Amino acid sequence: MTTVCFAGITGWTAPPIAAAIAAxxxxxLVAGVSRSAAGRDLRDVTGLDVDGWVHGSVVEAVASGGVDVLVDYTSAEAVGANARAAVDAGVHVVIGSSGLTADDYxxxxxxxxxRNVGVVAAGNFSVMAALLQRAAVLAAQHLEHWEILDYGSDTKPDVPSGTARQLAEALGEVRTPRPAVPVEDLSGPVEARGAEVGGTRVHSVxxxxxxxxxxxxxxAAGEHLVLRHDPGPTPTPYVDGTLLAIRRVPGIVGVVRGLDRLLFGD
Incomplete structure (x- = not known):
């Protein structure tokens, strides 16, 4: 039995994933982390038939013992410290929050x-999003020009999203796209060309x-190929991928980035 602590237990993503873990x-599911619900019974907070408590921090949660895997769906501001606290305690980590850079990873x-523990991080735990990334990596092996558009809600503070950042960095491992007009030669504000991530121009909307x-x-000359993933308004698409990561991370040492690495075995 793999025991799980869910950081962000009162967040938008938590209900279907926590329910799937409990089922x-x-x-x-043995613990949760939420500053707003700290000290409350996990059963009361989630409405699930589970035992445990909600803690105010990951440090407190892992110090309480009995946690094999931390699942983090918190925020760009909190995820780095949360993941490091779990790793330092010898706890495996599944990261569904965005905000970490390649250097952070x-x-x-x-x-x-x-510490001989594993970390599985995905900008998006949707299986369809993982398939998009795999298809894009395949396309980059044969094509030389591409750019990424990253869409998010008007309240999303981190740019680009973890999904777009991970995609850009994965494409950068294949090759750097052939450049358009260099930014230093542009006429107008360079911000109009987006940010460069892993050699790719990324535009956050x-x-x-x-x-x-x-x-x-x-x-390419005379043609375009567009690959796009649009999730629905609920976090349901992230359930299966998160559970796969929870089950696989105890057998990993170090960081594995991307659900596609688990799905396709490389």
């Missing part, structure tokens, strides 16, 4: 290897009505 024969990987949609546009 699983091989997983057990490199440092976390070193810490995880030192923040408008009401979006959750996290990701689009990558490939181009």
């Amino acid at each position: 699983s024969d091989d997983l057990e 490199a440092r976390l990987d070193a810490a995880a290897r030192d 923040r408008l009401p009505g979006y959750v996290v949609s990701t689009e990558v546009v490939f181009a």
Whole structure:
């Protein structure tokens, strides 16, 4: 039985994932983390038939003992400290929060290897989002021009999203796209060309009505290929991927980035 602590237990993503954990024969939800619900009974907070408490911090939760895996769906501001606290305590981590950079993950990987624990991080735990990334990586092996559009709600503060950042960095491992006009030669504000992430131009759009949609546009002379993932208004698409990561992370040492790495075995 793998025991799980869910950081962000009162958040938008938590209800269907926590319910799926509680309903699983091989997983057990034993703790939660939420500053607003700290000190309350986990059963009362979630409405699930589970035993345990909600803690005010990850440090407190892992110090209480009995946690095998921390699942983090908190915020860009909190996820780094949460993941490091769990790793330092010898607890495996599944990261569903955005905000960490490639350098952040490199440092976390070193810490995880030192403590002999695993970390699985995905900008998006949707299986369809993972398929988009795999298809985009395949396309980048044959095409030389692309840019990413990253859509999020008007209240989403982190740019780009974790999904878009992870996609850009994965494409950068294949090749750097052929550049358009260099930013230093542009006429007008360079911000109009978006940010460079892993060699790719990424444009973040923040408008009401979006959750996290990701689009990558490939181009060649006379043609375009557009790959896009649009999640619905609920966190249901993230359940299966998160549970897969929880089950797989105890067998990992160091950081594995991307649900596609678990789905496709590389």
